[in-house]
Amino acid sequence: MAEPGAKSSGSAVAGFELPMLLFAGFRSIIDELHRELAERGYPDTRPAYGYALQAIGRDGATASEIGRRLGVSKQAAGKTVEKLEGLGYVERVDDPEDGRRKLVRLTARGVDILVKSAEGFDRLRAEWVRVLGADRVRAMEEDLRMMVPASAFRLDAAGWFNG
Template sequence: MGESAPGHELPLRLFAAFRAAVDAVHDDLARAGHEHLRPMHGFVFQAIGTRGTTAVELGARLGVSKQAAGKTIAALERQGYVERAPDPHDARRKAVRLTDAGRDVLDRSARTFARVRAQWADTLGPDRLERLEADLADLTPGEIWRLDAPGWFGPER
């Protein structure tokens, strides 16, 4: 390839690859009737998880205020993806849980990400993709499941 690319190109290419994978997921979700979901919602669904959470915990996981988390919860509740219920461990709190529709989104997303990875393996070769994944793991310290991207990208920092 010759001369090195400028330093700013690498993070842009990494983001473009991330964007391509996420766009593929949202194309599939739209075809399945979930056309109003946005990439930020994926972080929300992951942060809620299969066990549920509270608005305060959700805000902390996403790196946003409790109020911002509450607005997101209310919007997803109106769309049928989450529900609020009494917290079984603390009657003063409301738990936020995924509905069947929310779990369907997570399942469909996982299948699409697996398909995208398989396509990348076809393009690069499985060994090269595994080396790329190992190299990225070496370059990215800490927890892979950082869900605070909405807060990191947002105006509050």
């Protein structure tokens, strides 16, 4: 097995390296983003919360809808919503279209963390551009868009990882 961070000569690269390098790149970006968010007043956030906040979206969603979007049960989605509500990122309100249902909506704090996350992602991409160069980063993104099906852009990563 290759040592972490070791450079490959380009010949006879083990097949497992590509997914591991892609995941390690993803993980390094997410970990750095969360360090930044902690410094900016969000020390309690976790990567899974970002997926959940995206699943809730601008218009809000029911626990069942959140569960479907995340690929988890309604009960698991409910637990995540409880945690997010306790942290002040979301609130539950009566659904204006059906008084029997509760709608989960982002609070101002929830919107703010999404804005700060987007700013953080922009800063981190700029760092990759600084180190690798704009052409290489752009080419990498184009290559990944070509190889990754559009259906891969889903919010159910946490559920997928947990099986």
